[in-house]
Amino acid sequence: MADSPLNKKALGHIRVLDLTRVLAGPWCAQNLADLGADVIKVERPGAGDDTRHWGPPYLQDAQGRDTTEAAYYLAANRNKRSITLDIASPEGQEIVRALARQSDVVLENYKVGQLKKYGLDYASLKQEKPDLVYCSITGFGQDGPYAQRAGYDFIIQGMGGFMSITGERDDLPGGGPQKAGVAISDLMTGMYATIAVLAALAHRDRTGEGQYIDMALLDVQVAMLANMNTNYLASGQAPRRWGNAHPNIVPYQTFPTADGHIIVAVGNDGQYRRFVEAGGRPELATDERFATNPMRVRHRDILVPILSDMVKTRTKQEWIDALEAAGVPCGPINNLDEVFENPQVRARGLRVDIPHPTGGNVKLVGSPMKMSATPPACSLPPPLLGQHTDEVLHGMLGLTQAEIEALRDKKVV
Structure with missing residues (x-):
């Protein structure tokens, strides 16, 4: 899809400072970016988002050689600008604060309390920008006895009940708990975080008041069990696994079949x-x-x-x-070859090809949000590590090239 004019971007007036990595946070940021927000992805110098290295497979260049961009990273980072920044350094912390003053939203998924020691927590940044929307994503939330634990999607799927209702019946061959084929608690947390950010922005636009959003993978995993939760709460009986069958309808x-x-x-x-x-x-x-x-x-x-x-x-x-x-x-039940050849999938334009600076073209799945007035656009490929550092520091903060090079010499950027 071609880029849309500013007035066709639902979030063209919004800037997001994205301090997240891996999947839940980047998925939220990508949703906002697809809708037109200017998303600045802050990454560690020399390393970047962990998922850049979660391969193979990697994006291939025009000669069929692997680049350094893992397919996992490509899935959640289009339409963003990347800068590298050492936020553990005083200079890096000051740059984050300066960028936050010019942003509407900050996203982060650091361990509980980790950003406070850098002066980059909500209470600190709120002093810099009172109407800031600040969204934290963690495994277990900001309070409670598990708040300090690291949260991993696989563990959350088990702990949050999903695997108790997913998998073949225990009395059949292959029976037992089964995780989903994708990181559903990460992805759904990213989706819920997107909704929460948009709601907070709507509230800010009406009242001028920013707010803090506390998103937890465990909360989301429990909430998304939907009718299975209410089945249990109404009956007191924990649902069981039924594999690909239904507990109340046959067949x-x-x-x-003979071939699938x-x-x-x-x-x-x-x-x-x-x-x-x-x-x-x-x-x-x-x-x-x-x-x-x-x-x-x-x-x-x-x-x-x-x-x-x-x-x-x-x-x-x-x-x-x-x-x-x-x-x-x-x-x-289609494999992905069949999915992307399906005439309905093709007609809906779900596969998009975007020019990439090292890969020729990068093949991605476009946003499923179809909107008549402000359609999402896939206009920028997932950025190279630090691709936009100079552009952002000069264009937004007014740093000279000499000042940027001095920061680079000190490994701040």
Whole structure:
């Protein structure tokens, strides 16, 4: 997507000072950047965000050689400007304070209390800019008995209950707890943090008042269990793992085909009848053990193996064609090759290619937010380490080239 004029950027009037690294914080910052905010990513001199080195795979240049930019880093850092800065140094701390005075939002994900010793905590920066929106992201929040613990997504998925309801049934082969295939507590914390920042900015615009936002991965992981939480709170019974099956509906699960897997999501008895008729087994609809959903749930251990054998006789696409024609909800389980070749994904423009200074073009997934007046734009590639240090220090703070070089000699930038 081409860059939008300033008046087409929802957050074109907002500047974000991003002191975060890895995923939850950068994901929030990337959302804000996609919506037009000027995001300045502050990184350690010589090293940068940890995820720059989380490869392979790496971005490749025009000759097919690996660059130093890991694909993991590329996923969460487009549309930002990168500066390198040693915030442990007095000079670096003063630069952060100067940048914060010209920013609307500060994002950080340091350990609880770590920035206070540098004078870069909310209480300190609020003195510099009273209407500042300051968002801290940690594993467990700013208070409570676990506040000083480091928070890792995998651990949070287990501790927050997600893995207790994810994975195959304990009584089946491969049964047991399973984490998600992506770092969901990190990503969802980034999403919740985005919402909180936008709400705080709206409040500031009405009242002139800034505020502090305390985001915790554990809080988010617990909150996002949604109806599973309320199922437990209403019944007192902890939900169990059902793998790809449903506790209350049969069949509502995955099935292996001759060449892959499909999802069949039968929601009523009519859809079930059409499913087994499409499979050449109409007698399964009149069998009293399977005729109604309550009976199918009761006899799932008998019915599901029969249905599995039926589905294995055809390919994935043959089943999808037959079931769509019969009005039975279904879908494929695609690998990412198939995802990015899917005509709907292509039509929605989810893959974007952006020119990159070392990689020729970088292939990314664009923002899923479709907005008629202020569409998100993928205009800047994930920046090289420190790519914009001189630009920011000179353009925003008025430092001369000699002053910048003096800071570089002292390894402050």
